[in-house]
Amino acid sequence: MFRIGELARQYQIKADTLRYYEKNGLLAPSERSASGYRLYSHADAVKLRFILKAKAVGFSLAEIQELLTIEANRSQWACQDVKGMVESKVAQLEVKMAELTRFRDSLQELADACCGGPESAENCSILDALEVRQ
Amino acid sequence: MFRIGELARQYQIKADTLRYYEKNGLLAPSERSASGYRLYSHADAVKLRFILKAKAVGFSLAEIQELLTIEANRSQWACQDVKGMVESKVAQLEVKMAELTRFRDSLQELADACCGGPESAENCSILDALEVRQ
DNA sequence: TTTGACCTTAGACTTAACTCTAAGGTTTAT
DNA sequence: ATAAACCTTAGAGTTAAGTCTAAGGTCAAA
Numbered sequence A, B: 001m002f003r004i005g006e007l008a009r010q011y012q013i014k015a016d017t018l019r020y021y022e023k024n025g026l027l028a029p030s031e032r033s034a035s036g037y038r039l040y041s042h043a044d045a046v047k048l049r050f051i052l053k054a055k056a057v058g059f060s061l062a063e064i065q066e067l068l069t070i071e072a073n074r075s076q077w078a079c080q081d082v083k084g085m086v087e088s089k090v091a092q093l094e095v096k097m098a099e100l101t102r103f104r105d106s107l108q109e110l111a112d113a114c115c116g117g118p119e120s121a122e123n124c125s126i127l128d129a130l131e132v133r134q
Numbered sequence C: 001t002t003t004g005a006c007c008t009t010a011g012a013c014t015t016a017a018c019t020c021t022a023a024g025g026t027t028t029a030t
Numbered sequence D: 001a002t003a004a005a006c007c008t009t010a011g012a013g014t015t016a017a018g019t020c021t022a023a024g025g026t027c028a029a030a
Helices: A004-011 A015-023 A042-056 A061-072 A079-113 A126-132 B004-010 B015-023 B042-056 B061-072 B079-113 B126-132
Strands: A038-040 B038-040
Touching (some): A004 A038, A015 A038, A079 B042, B004 B042, B038 B042
16 A cells, blocks of 8 residues: 555656546545545556556546546446447547657658758758658 | 638637737748738748647647747758757657557557457456556 | 628636645654 | 654646637628
8 A cells, every 4th residue: 555645756746646636536545544644555556557658648637537437337338338439549549640650750851851960950941841741 | 821710710720729829939920911910821821730730749839839940040050950859859759659559559459358249348457458568 | 881700909718737835634763 | 752754635826728708990792
């Protein structure tokens, strides 16, 4: 069992953020100490890792909550519901990855074309680079 | 030359958003009509597309402004500055893409493991799926 | 020539996601 | 037994990125 400060330190977030997640139904500690301190289990930490990873790939807390709701009462859902929902999130991520890839390639192309020397960057146009690949 | 409403309609954003971008130094119309209407050129539209694409891949407006500043006074910068900066953005995008790929694969694995049938989703665990690949 | 769809500004409001403050209780080390 | 480092709550404040409101000017069509 970790107290809020330990968990926060471990994941480089503020204790306030954990309280915020609790208030918003994303992650409640599975226990409280006699004096009312929040006590987080290993399973809670797993859930937190999930939240932080999902956030890192651009899901909003509302979307993450949706994913976690499926998790929370898994037995209430039919397998096809879970599959459908997860597949739609996969599709979302794939759209995003395609955008990222295109943008990355454009920037890379620009960097490649750029001599990288000490002279003026007159011919290094980010806009042109992106425009080329519409 | 497009008026603010036309440009907004074309890119599915609000005219307010364009005014906001102007106020924050991201995109000013290259002209004003006699009566004070904003008039955007084709080059302005190109710049807007850049902003929207950069936003879509997760750059903040501040980061976008940084990219645009390079663009704005390209001749003030040395080629190596531009190259360095662009390459650091490429690296950022690659970290993000790696995270996205991992998350996507995990979700995909879950969807694949899920029978997709009408029975309870007891065994479809998003958390477990993500945990498997740390 | 007036109606409707535009546009202007300044400034207030919203939303998401925190982050901080105040006032106080708990635990651990010395 | 007391100081330092934790924790509690409620509620206010912040930041980014818009979004809306009010009060008024412009322009094209009927």
